[in-house]
Amino acid sequence: MKTSTTSIKQxxxxxxxxxxxxxxxxxxxxxxMTLAATSQGLAGAWFNGQKHMPATEAWPEQSxxxxxxxxxxxxxxxxxxxxxxxxxxxxxxxxxxFQQQVWxxxxxxxxxxxxxxxxxxxRIGRPAAVRAVGAAVGRNPLTILVPxxxxxxxxxxxxxxxxxxxxxxxxxQREQAPAATISA
Numbered sequence: 001m002k003t004s005t006t007s008i009k010q011x012x013x014x015x016x017x018x019x020x021x022x023x024x025x026x027x028x029x030x031x032x033m034t035l036a037a038t039s040q041g042l043a044g045a046w047f048n049g050q051k052h053m054p055a056t057e058a059w060p061e062q063s064x065x066x067x068x069x070x071x072x073x074x075x076x077x078x079x080x081x082x083x084x085x086x087x088x089x090x091x092x093x094x095x096x097x098f099q100q101q102v103w104x105x106x107x108x109x110x111x112x113x114x115x116x117x118x119x120x121x122x123r124i125g126r127p128a129a130v131r132a133v134g135a136a137v138g139r140n141p142l143t144i145l146v147p148x149x150x151x152x153x154x155x156x157x158x159x160x161x162x163x164x165x166x167x168x169x170x171x172x173q174r175e176q177a178p179a180a181t182i183s184a
Contacts, residue, residue: 019038019039019040020038020059020060021036021037021038021043021059021093022036022037022038022059022060022061022062022065022068023035023036023037023056023059023060023061023062023068024061024062024063024065024068024072025048025061025063026071026072026075028047028075028079029079030047030163030167030170030171031047031048031167032047032048033045033046033047033048033075033143034046034048034053034056035068035071035072036056036059036093037065037067037068037071037091038067038091039067040089040091041067041088041089041090041091042067042068042071042088042089042090042091042092042142042145043091043092043093043141044056044092044093044141044142045071045075045141045142045143045144045145046141046143046162046163047143047163047164047167050143050162050163050164051138051162051163052138052139052141052162053162054093054094054141067088067089070088071086071088071145074086074087074088074145075144075145078144079174081174084110084111084112084175085111086145088145090142090145090146092141092142092146093141094139094141095136095139095141096136098132098136099136099139101124102120102124102133102136102137102140103136103140103142103146105120105123105124106120106137106140106146106147106148106150106151107146107147108123109147109150109151111147111150111175112175112176113150114150114151114152114156114172115150115151115152116151116152116153116154116156117130117133117134117137117151117153117154117159118130118154120133120137120151121133134159134160137151138160138162139162140162143162143163144171148161148162149161149163149167149168149171149172150172150175158172
C-alpha cells in the first residue's frame, strides 16, 4: 500500500505561471472522468456531469501530459485497492482561501474513516462555519484525490456528494469505511 501524500497549493487566484490548462478523459470504474492539469499540478478531477464541474471543452486534450499520466496511474492504483493517498502535485482550479483551507483539511481524513462537516469546521478553527464548510466541500475540484467523499452528516448519514450519492457510497465501501464511523 502506498502511503505518500500531497498538499493543496494555496493561492487566492490561479497563478498565471501555472500555464495553460489541459485535459484528458479517464474511464474510472464509477464512470467517465475528466482530469485537468497545469504545469504545476492536477487542477481538477471530476466525474463527467457532476455538480460544479466547469466547462472543459475549451481546454486542449493532452492525454500525454505528465501530471495527467501520473494522476491516471494513481487513480488506477486507488481503484485496484493499492493506494489510498496520492502524491500527484495539486494545483486546484479556483477556490477562495477558505475553500482551499477546507480542501487541505480533507487531505487529513484517513482512508477507511469518515468525519462530519462539524468536525471538519472544528479542525480548521471555524466551528460556527459548518454550512460554509459544507459548501466548500461541495466545490472541491479534485474528487477522490482530495477525499470529500469521506465527509458525512453529524449522525453518520450520507449527505450530498457532487458526484452523486451512489458514487459516494461506492467510494466509502471501496475504502471499507462504514458511514456511521465518524472521526474527529
